[in-house]
Amino acid sequence: MYSILDIETTGGKYNEEGITEIAIHKFDGHKVVDQFISLVNPEREIQPFVVNLTGINSKMLRTAPKFHEVAKRIVEITENSVIVAHNAQFDYRILRTEFRRLGYNFERKTLCTVDLAKKLIPEAESHSLGKLVRSLGIPVSDRHRANGDALATLKLFKILLTKDLKKEIISEVTRAETHGELTHRQLKIVDQMPLETGVYYMYNKDKKIIYSGKSTNIKKRVNEHFTSDTSLCRSIQKETRRVTFELTGNELVAFLKLTEVIKRNPPKYPLKSEDLELDLNPNNEKSVNSNEFSIAGKDIMVVDKGREVGERSAILIKNGRLKGLGFYELNHQINNIHILESILTPMEGNRDISRQISSYLTHRKVLNIIELNSKS
Numbered sequence: 001m002y003s004i005l006d007i008e009t010t011g012g013k014y015n016e017e018g019i020t021e022i023a024i025h026k027f028d029g030h031k032v033v034d035q036f037i038s039l040v041n042p043e044r045e046i047q048p049f050v051v052n053l054t055g056i057n058s059k060m061l062r063t064a065p066k067f068h069e070v071a072k073r074i075v076e077i078t079e080n081s082v083i084v085a086h087n088a089q090f091d092y093r094i095l096r097t098e099f100r101r102l103g104y105n106f107e108r109k110t111l112c113t114v115d116l117a118k119k120l121i122p123e124a125e126s127h128s129l130g131k132l133v134r135s136l137g138i139p140v141s142d143r144h145r146a147n148g149d150a151l152a153t154l155k156l157f158k159i160l161l162t163k164d165l166k167k168e169i170i171s172e173v174t175r176a177e178t179h180g181e182l183t184h185r186q187l188k189i190v191d192q193m194p195l196e197t198g199v200y201y202m203y204n205k206d207k208k209i210i211y212s213g214k215s216t217n218i219k220k221r222v223n224e225h226f227t228s229d230t231s232l233c234r235s236i237q238k239e240t241r242r243v244t245f246e247l248t249g250n251e252l253v254a255f256l257k258l259t260e261v262i263k264r265n266p267p268k269y270p271l272k273s274e275d276l277e278l279d280l281n282p283n284n285e286k287s288v289n290s291n292e293f294s295i296a297g298k299d300i301m302v303v304d305k306g307r308e309v310g311e312r313s314a315i316l317i318k319n320g321r322l323k324g325l326g327f328y329e330l331n332h333q334i335n336n337i338h339i340l341e342s343i344l345t346p347m348e349g350n351r352d353i354s355r356q357i358s359s360y361l362t363h364r365k366v367l368n369i370i371e372l373n374s375k376s
Contacts, residue, residue, distance in 0.1 A: 001081040002027045006150035007091045008054050011047030014220045018042025020056050023146035036077050037147045039064035054144045067098050086129045086153050088112035120163045186226045189243050193219035198247040199258045204239045210268040213275045214254040247307040252360050260347050280363040293362040296320040303368040322349025
């Protein structure tokens with residue numbers, strides 16, 4: 001028995017989203033035997049881009065039932081069934097979060113039609129729901145509404161079941177009750193992580209670093225390590241006992257800090273590419289400098305946001321090479337650059353780090369670049 005599910009949410013910060021609409025079709029492998037479709041009053045603000053995407057606004061939800069009023073029905077219709085959704089990890093996380101707010105531990109097996117489609121229709125140009133159903137000729141109405149997307153997922157699922165000639169894919173992709181969701185230990189770890197920019201370190205039972213990374217949202221990134229199904233993440237999930245972090249205020253400092261740390265404390269597992277490179281265009285914006293900015297041969301101090309209000313980060317470059325970084329208080333007037341240099345942590349850059357810093361300063365805005373041979 002399957003519960004084909006789609007959820008629309010308010011958007012917003014990670015794990016703070018609320019459900020605005022839910023649709024569930026209980027499917028026995030041949031026909032729909034039950035269904036539940038309802039708007040839900042999320043008791044929180046809906047992000048403007050979500051209103052534009054779904055057409056669901058706060059006025060529509062004023063008289064809608066709140067989640068606690070529909071929770072029992074959701075438990076009943078999904079009981080003894082596998083939840084099927086397109087990007088099931090997202091829908092299942094949202095659902096479990098809502099139930100957790102009620103003090104209830106909601107657990108179901110899940111099946112992701114994205115995973116299934118990648119295995120059974122690998123030639124598809126895209127495995128997004130919209131493009132996939134269009135390429136398969138599946139008629140869809142009310143896209144980005146819960147029932148429209150749930151019905152599209154149901155039709156897609158029927159095709160995938162037909163394509164599964166060996167009847168092996170479902171058993172391979174079906175996830176254990178807590179896969180894609182956190183164990184109690186992992187949940188405690190993630191709850192302690194900040195939603196801010198910085199570096200994180202993952203330790204095993206022997207207090208050895210097994211993985212280090214950087215992110216503009218540490219909580220979200222650590223959660224991804226604990227819920228991803230890649231072989232690397234499965235190893236990390238099995239071994240991690242503790243996670244610590246350092247806030248950096250901006251991504252450039254996070255990158256430089258991480259580079260220095262892994263040089264001195266090489267982690268057990270190789271870093272992902274996003275940890276070894278800087279995100280030069282996070283919002284598809286134009287480069288800050290019309291021409292490429294190069295630090296080659298320059299003596300400069302790069303000043304940017306710090307870890308908290310009233311603090312600045314400072315990166316020292318001498319003769320085009322990284323020499324150190326640190327933080328200073330905005331209200332602490334430092335007129336002598338040598339005093340500022342003395343509070344920085346010494347680091348030894350190389351050609352690749354210089355290249356990445358130059359690229360970052362070409363594409364990303366910082367608060368100030370101070371030439372050290374000029375009055376400051």
